[in-house]
Amino acid sequence: xxxxxxxxxxxxxxxxxxxxxxxxxxxxxxxxxxxxxxxxxxxxxxxxxxxxxxxxxxxxxxxxxxxxxxxxxxxxxxxxxxxxxxxxx
Amino acid sequence: xxxxxxxxxxxxxxxxxxxxxxxxxxxxxxxxxxxxxxxxxxxxxxxxxxxxxxxxxxxxxxxxxxxxxxxxxxxxxxxxxxxxxxxxxxxxxxxxxxxxxxxxxxxxxxxxxxxxxxxxxxxxxxxxxxxxxxxxxxxxxxxxxxxxxxxxxxxxxxxxxxxxxxxxxxxxxxxxxxxxxxxxxxxxxxxxxxxxxxxxxxxxxxxxxxxxxxxxxxxxxxxxxxxxxxxxxxxxxxxxxxxxxxxxxxxxxxxxxxxxxxxxxxxxxxxxxxxxxxxxxxxxxxxxxxxxxxxxxxxxxxxxxxxxxxxxxxxxxxxxxxxxxxxxxxxxxxxxxxxxxxxxxxxxxxxxxxxxxxxxxxxxxxxxxxxxxxxxxxxxxxxxxxxxxxxxxxxxxxxxxxxxxxxxxxxxxxxxxxxxxxxxxxxxxxxxxxxxxxxxxxxxxxxxxxxx
Numbered sequence: 001x002x003x004x005x006x007x008x009x010x011x012x013x014x015x016x017x018x019x020x021x022x023x024x025x026x027x028x029x030x031x032x033x034x035x036x037x038x039x040x041x042x043x044x045x046x047x048x049x050x051x052x053x054x055x056x057x058x059x060x061x062x063x064x065x066x067x068x069x070x071x072x073x074x075x076x077x078x079x080x081x082x083x084x085x086x087x088x089x
Numbered sequence: 090x091x092x093x094x095x096x097x098x099x100x101x102x103x104x105x106x107x108x109x110x111x112x113x114x115x116x117x118x119x120x121x122x123x124x125x126x127x128x129x130x131x132x133x134x135x136x137x138x139x140x141x142x143x144x145x146x147x148x149x150x151x152x153x154x155x156x157x158x159x160x161x162x163x164x165x166x167x168x169x170x171x172x173x174x175x176x177x178x179x180x181x182x183x184x185x186x187x188x189x190x191x192x193x194x195x196x197x198x199x200x201x202x203x204x205x206x207x208x209x210x211x212x213x214x215x216x217x218x219x220x221x222x223x224x225x226x227x228x229x230x231x232x233x234x235x236x237x238x239x240x241x242x243x244x245x246x247x248x249x250x251x252x253x254x255x256x257x258x259x260x261x262x263x264x265x266x267x268x269x270x271x272x273x274x275x276x277x278x279x280x281x282x283x284x285x286x287x288x289x290x291x292x293x294x295x296x297x298x299x300x301x302x303x304x305x306x307x308x309x310x311x312x313x314x315x316x317x318x319x320x321x322x323x324x325x326x327x328x329x330x331x332x333x334x335x336x337x338x339x340x341x342x343x344x345x346x347x348x349x350x351x352x353x354x355x356x357x358x359x360x361x362x363x364x365x366x367x368x369x370x371x372x373x374x375x376x377x378x379x380x381x382x383x384x385x386x387x388x389x390x391x392x393x394x395x396x397x398x399x400x401x402x403x404x405x406x407x408x409x410x411x412x413x414x415x416x417x418x419x420x421x422x423x424x425x426x427x428x429x430x431x432x433x434x435x436x437x438x439x440x441x442x443x444x445x446x447x448x449x450x451x452x453x454x455x456x457x458x459x460x461x462x463x464x465x466x467x468x469x470x471x472x473x474x475x476x477x478x479x480x481x482x483x484x485x486x487x488x489x490x491x492x493x494x495x496x497x498x499x500x501x502x503x504x505x506x507x508x509x510x511x512x513x514x515x516x517x518x519x520x521x522x523x524x525x526x527x528x529x530x531x532x533x534x535x536x537x538x539x540x541x
Contacts, residue, residue: 004096034093045093058154076100078157080091081349085341087095 002031002080003050005064009073011042018067019075026054042073103158106311107373108339110346111366112162113149114287116294116302116359117141119173127177131188138165138192141301146197148353152346160346165193166292167203175215182219186226186233193232202292204235210244220253224260227272234275234290238282240477242484246280246532251477254278255470259493266495269503273492274457278473280480280487285360286416291488302359303351304416307343308366311373317381328382329402336363336406344411362416363407364452367427369510375420376429387430388439396420397450417486419452425505425512426457435513449479454488459503459512462495469493471522482535
């Protein structure tokens with residue numbers, strides 16, 4: 001099962017580190033990661049494998065949101081199906 | 090692999106254009122709760138509803154988290170009470186409405202629909218009891234929604250019901266006048282009512298339905314508006330294609346939520362209702378779509394054509410996105426729930442007569458319209474008859490949800506709050522139709538109903 005994590009906000013040191021540390025702790029494997037910075041605005045997208053996480057989806061989603069709040073960025077974790085259904089027939 | 094662009098597009102729809110799933114509605118049959126003792130009947134329906142729907146809100150909230158898309162309402166529809174409670178020895182169904190209200194509060198849904206009767210060809214004793222119970226039922230409950238079907242294209246119109254319901258609407262307004270006549274906002278009169286509508290106030294669980302079913306209503310006027318802003322000044326072909334593509338994407342979100350809800354609740358998936366349902370939020374308005382299409386205000390000449398385009402292309406885009414499409418499917422035009430409609434009505438751009446014309450091509454009918462409190466019952470019946478005639482002759486669902494605001498007149502406004510919004514009181518034609526309504530009886534089915 002795959003999930004998409006998006007991070008939006010002002011760029012600063014340690015955003016990816018914090019997110020990746022959390023994912024490692026919860027046994028979530030990162031399959032793809034890309035980021036851009038447009039005029040100081042940080043925009044990251046990750047595709048992760050959540051086949052065997054140590055925590056429930058809702059818990060991870062809430063934890064990542066909290067990490068985002070600490071960093072002053074918006075972090076969202078969504079099941080990939082929402083994107084697949086909309087963009088793939 | 091998904092591209093960054095695709096992911097951004099979806100999340101922009103959610104964050105900036107109010108994309109949401111408007112409602113997950115669980116339809117529950119109450120047919121097996123029949124009992125001649127009304128107390129026992131109430132006990133049985135309470136138990137059945139609170140058992141079947143106990144996880145509905147929880148699952149809805151889980152799905153919101155999982156997909157990152159808001160699911161605004163979780164609701165329940167039940168078998169029309171005039172059918173389910175027909176065996177009870179009683180002369181009032183108010184206690185049933187109270188039980189439904191209690192059950193809705195217990196499971197945490199914001200509305201429960203089905204305090205309803207189907208009288209398109211005539212009344213049973215139970216139908217009459219239900220109709221007479223409506224004013225008190227809507228007065229003493231908060232979350233119960235009521236509807237009556239008074240006509241179909243196959244059967245014609247029950248004009249005795251039309252006459253009595255005009256009076257019932259006035260009585261309901263009177264009884265709830267201390268709360269801005271809110272009772273009338275929870276009551277709708279239908280022609281060609283559908284059995285799997287997930288939207289309130291008209292949802293009920295039809296007699297042809299399974300024991301329990303999940304129906305989902307999608308929405309997204311804001312997403313359509315945003316997409317149309319990208320194609321300003323293009324021709325109608327581009328306009329229609331854009332609406333279709335957007336409707337497809339919106340509906341796919343509804344489909345996946347419906348499938349997942351059905352799986353988690355272990356209840357069969359019924360239908361997706363492809364509706365553009367506005368909310369009072371800025372940017373979530375059908376009237377704003379008209380403006381992007383090129384009309385100065387909703388109600389301007391061209392509005393009916395614009396709505397016809399919108400309604401048709403929402404369906405064309407949506408049908409391919411879902412395995413089962415049903416319900417009302419189309420564009421809703423509730424006045425009080427759409428700030429652009431409110432604005433147009435306030436400045437006189439949008440009149441009741443124009444709204445009536447628009448109902449020929451929208452998904453339902455005259456919806457959430459506040460009218461002067463001194464409007465006579467027969468005039469309300471006349472408006473219902475006109476609207477029902479449009480539905481009957483054009484083989485479409487039409488409905489009337491009017492709120493006569495007791496003690497107020499044209500130029501004033503009324504606030505219902507929340508999703509029900511607020512509305513300016515619109516002028517109604519002053520000439521009488523009393524002698525016409527007093528005729529009573531039935532209007533026969535139209536000639537094109539004979540299709541066998």
